[in-house]
Amino acid sequence: MDYHPKVSLEIEGHVFSYKLFEALKVVSKTWSQRKASKILGISHTVLNRRIREAEEKLGFKLVITTGAGSGLTDEAIKMLQKYEKYKKRLKEREKIVICGGYISSNLMEIMSIEYGLNSVIYKTSDKEALYLASLDMIDILTLDDPVNAFIHNLDFIPIAYDYMVLFSRGDTTINDINDLNRKNFVEIVDSPQRLAWNTLDDNKIQYKITEEFKSPYEALKFIKNNPKFYTFLSSSLVEGSDILKIDTRHILSSVICNKEDKTIKNFLDFILSYRGQKIVENNGFESINR
Incomplete structure (x- = not known):
């Protein structure tokens, strides 16, 4: 099954679904609530009620009538920008997001290139990487120091030896x-x-x-x-x-955070393969098969 997350935002104690923000987005492009309702596949009445109810909860206008048609207020523009920011963050997850310690993530970058993995790699400390993993923001966590895997009781996969x-x-x-x-x-x-x-x-x-x-x-x-x-x-x-x-001498390890994506398992299998471990050795590490 395909899963496509939608963004909802809590503003001033009220939760607004993606439907409101998508409506504001279309209104901003068409300058017409009637055209926007047709594009969204809803009646003009439903669109108008959706906007009016949000305005009542927030206590300020979102859409105003101008000489050019219907436009967004400054407050609505700010809300829409925030929505687009979070929506973009979710879209980036269409790429495999790898984050970890400086050394282990550098190795994963090399492996991603060799494998042809469509990925985004963030290099930081183990501590910061663990924090991002706790927020479910990454797909593969890598750790420079094996003690962090033990402390947090993580199901880790050794990928190389270092010293x-x-x-x-x-x-x-x-x-x-x-x-x-x-x-x-x-x-x-x-x-x-x-x-x-x-x-x-x-x-x-x-x-x-x-x-x-x-x-x-x-x-x-x-x-x-x-x-x-x-x-x-x-x-x-x-x-x-x-x-x-x-x-x-210590182990560099990886942790699969997103267990739903089969691409990730195939990528880790490549790292552990004979070819993958040769790449490990060619880049200054020791194979885990030694």
Whole structure:
């Protein structure tokens, strides 16, 4: 069965169905309530009553008579603009919407291109992606840090392995974890870097986090311009020291939020296939089949 959602809006405590907004839209284009009623397939009386009842609830006019015919008031135009905004948001769901952590969503972007998936991809933190998923605004959720999948008890699908490398601008003197004593670090909040910090803490390394960023790309830019700082980044993003490879190895995962669309399952099956996992390896990740 085909499902086509319609938008209703609550304004000043009153709920108005899509029928009102579609009526206002046609009136704005035709400048005639009679022509609008014919296009909508309803009588002029029904259209007039629909508009009048909405005006009574709102306490202001929606349609006025001008020399050119029937036109919308400023208030009606604002309402219609808001309706179109939400309607457009629903129409975008005709594309597969993927949202997730910066690293995992970047991998999904590559996979979408290889597969030929008609998708829209949003790259953000795991935390923000989880919030959008809770609002039912995405079809596929991807997570950089597997702990988020466990915390929220999500039915996740592993898509690749990743690990963190130590990165600094040109410093090749770090050969042992103890060499990190008294170094200044840049942190990426809400990221798998927690694995690196936990390892340093367990080994009683005295380090200092002096800068914080939301994305790995911001952190990378900062480090490139500040040679006295260090950070841990995904091995798929940069080349660096892998002294904490074993300690920071983790799964990138995906969660199917829209279980009704068979295209999504086929896409995930492609990622897990031999060809898909080869693409994973060619882009700096490790196959989950290892």
